[in-house]
Amino acid sequence: MEIQKMYIDGKWVESASGKTRTIIYPFNQKEIATVTEGDVVDVDKAVKAARKAFDSGVWSKLSGSERGRIVTKLGDLVEEHSEELARLESLDTAKTMEESRWDMADIAGIFRYFGGLADKDAGLIIDSPNPNTTSRLVREPIGVCSQISPWNYPLLQASWKLAPALAAGCTIVMKPSEDTPLTTIRITELALEAGVPAGVINTVLGAGNTVGNAMATHPEVDLVSFTGGIETGKKIMKAASDTVKKIAFELGGKNPNIIFADADLETAVDFALNGVFFHAGQICSAGSRILVEEAIHDKFVDALKERASKIVMGDAFEDSTQMGPLISAKHREKVEKYIEIAKNEGARLILGGKRPDDPKLQDGFFYMPTIFVDCKNDMRIVQEEVFGPVITIEKFKTEEEAVKNANSTIYGLSGGVWTADQSRAHRVSSALRMGTVWINDFNVYFVQAPWGGYKQSGIGRELGSIGLEEYTEVKHIYQNFDNKPINWFGK
Numbered sequence: 001m002e003i004q005k006m007y008i009d010g011k012w013v014e015s016a017s018g019k020t021r022t023i024i025y026p027f028n029q030k031e032i033a034t035v036t037e038g039d040v041v042d043v044d045k046a047v048k049a050a051r052k053a054f055d056s057g058v059w060s061k062l063s064g065s066e067r068g069r070i071v072t073k074l075g076d077l078v079e080e081h082s083e084e085l086a087r088l089e090s091l092d093t094a095k096t097m098e099e100s101r102w103d104m105a106d107i108a109g110i111f112r113y114f115g116g117l118a119d120k121d122a123g124l125i126i127d128s129p130n131p132n133t134t135s136r137l138v139r140e141p142i143g144v145c146s147q148i149s150p151w152n153y154p155l156l157q158a159s160w161k162l163a164p165a166l167a168a169g170c171t172i173v174m175k176p177s178e179d180t181p182l183t184t185i186r187i188t189e190l191a192l193e194a195g196v197p198a199g200v201i202n203t204v205l206g207a208g209n210t211v212g213n214a215m216a217t218h219p220e221v222d223l224v225s226f227t228g229g230i231e232t233g234k235k236i237m238k239a240a241s242d243t244v245k246k247i248a249f250e251l252g253g254k255n256p257n258i259i260f261a262d263a264d265l266e267t268a269v270d271f272a273l274n275g276v277f278f279h280a281g282q283i284c285s286a287g288s289r290i291l292v293e294e295a296i297h298d299k300f301v302d303a304l305k306e307r308a309s310k311i312v313m314g315d316a317f318e319d320s321t322q323m324g325p326l327i328s329a330k331h332r333e334k335v336e337k338y339i340e341i342a343k344n345e346g347a348r349l350i351l352g353g354k355r356p357d358d359p360k361l362q363d364g365f366f367y368m369p370t371i372f373v374d375c376k377n378d379m380r381i382v383q384e385e386v387f388g389p390v391i392t393i394e395k396f397k398t399e400e401e402a403v404k405n406a407n408s409t410i411y412g413l414s415g416g417v418w419t420a421d422q423s424r425a426h427r428v429s430s431a432l433r434m435g436t437v438w439i440n441d442f443n444v445y446f447v448q449a450p451w452g453g454y455k456q457s458g459i460g461r462e463l464g465s466i467g468l469e470e471y472t473e474v475k476h477i478y479q480n481f482d483n484k485p486i487n488w489f490g491k
């Protein structure tokens with residue numbers, strides 16, 4: 001198999017060590033690619049190339065409209081190649097083709113949105129206390145950005161970082177997850193085709209504790225943007241602190257979905273299923289914690305179980321498949337540990353809780369849609385992110401109890417509230433300490449709306465105009481038109 005290379009300083013290269021990594025299709029563990037495996041020395045070359053490109057002004061000093069034209073063109077190229085990219089994404093992650101096609105349509109829109117924003121910021125004139133002076137604020141690109149993305153939405157997450165960084169005029173060292181590098185390699189080629197100059201994007205491949213760590217510590221990096229697990233986030237925060245880098249983090253969630261008795265039950269059940277079984281629950285915004293008002297609890301649980309038990313698992317490339325496997329053997333073991341923890345804590349399993357028996361699924365990392373009832377707020381299965389197809393259901397009596405429990409985890413990424421009472425919808429959405437709250441909906445995100453977390457779910461925001469600002473510094477420029485001595489000293 002041909003070795004897929006990294007892109008550093010305008011060249012496709014193999015790693016200095018010559019090591020490689022095999023990439024597999026999680027549905028059947030068949031080898032789909034061999035990629036070069038980078039190390040610390042490769043990161044050093046990539047960062048130096050990004051630094052040189054940034055300081056040269058080849059990208060940062062282009063007009064916003066010229067950068068915007070190229071970033072928008074990259075969106076057009078993603079659309080043109082969307083079927084090919086979707087296939088690569090489904091091979092890498094085993095998510096259904098339908099989901100990957102959705103992702104690609106989103107990604108094209110992300111590049112177009114940030115391409116469109118690239119020439120919109122004209123700075124700001126602010127009031128100056130002194131006569132014959134002006135004071136203005138300008139936004140400048142922050143510099144060299146390390147961008148580390150996860151395996152659940154490989155190209156989508158990379159694009160949430162790449163598009164605003166390019167639009168702002170930054171240069172980039174990006175690393176996909178070692179499990180899912182294929183679409184990140186391909187978009188690097190498309191970015192070159194769109195006209196991004198050599199050195200502006202550097203794509204490195206390899207493990208988190210070597211390549212990722214070097215990207216977080218390298219003294220010539222100005223910002224580290226990371227999406228992934230909370231423990232990794234803490235390590236990166238420490239690594240980046242030696243040189244006081246800016247950081248932008250999205251660290252997942254344990255997202256409550258609160259269903260009141262007056263909600264439209266059929267719709268709430270439908271969205272609860274989407275909220276957690278999409279991509280087998282490997283979504284930072286998965287609505288894995290469902291809180292249901294006592295009066296409708298049993299009806300809700302019956303309806304949810306009935307529909308969840310019909311979910312069809314299978315090959316990403318078969319139209320009948322609704323849910324694929326988990327990403328890896330290691331990740332499935334993590335999910336299985338949580339199932340044991342939940343049982344020991346007293347949660348009652350009413351669906352799943354095991355690998356499927358279907359012989360066709362035995363080579364993949366499949367895990368059955370799983371539902372626990374009788375869950376209590378202090379259980380680990382309720383408090384910690386499982387990142388699998390696992391729902392916990394808690395019963396509540398009052399609005400206050402629902403809000404208190406929903407807010408009780410270390411996370412604060414997103415949450416949902418289902419009710420026909422508009423004042424209650426308003427009260428609860430204000431009381432939830434989360435970056436996004438959906439009312440009578442779940443898991444909706446789009447490029448115009450900022451995305452990110454309160455509490456330990458993250459630092460900063462991606463998407464929206466705020467997502468562009470993350471990649472800038474604000475400079476105050478003060479100019480005196482009345483140039484004469486003030487004679488404070490020595491007279």
Ligand code: NAD
Nearest residue numbers: 149150176177207208209212213228229232251252284387
């Ligand atoms: P991870 O946090 O270990 O990996 C995410 C990215 O960080 C990968 O590119 C990885 O190579 C890199 N990385 C790992 N260690 C690093 C280090 N020390 N320094 C710099 N970069 C490093 O995530 P994972 O192992 O893929 O999954 C672990 C858990 O993270 C999951 O079970 C899930 O709970 C969570 N997760 C969350 C999201 C999200 O969208 N928030 C996405 C993926 C995983």
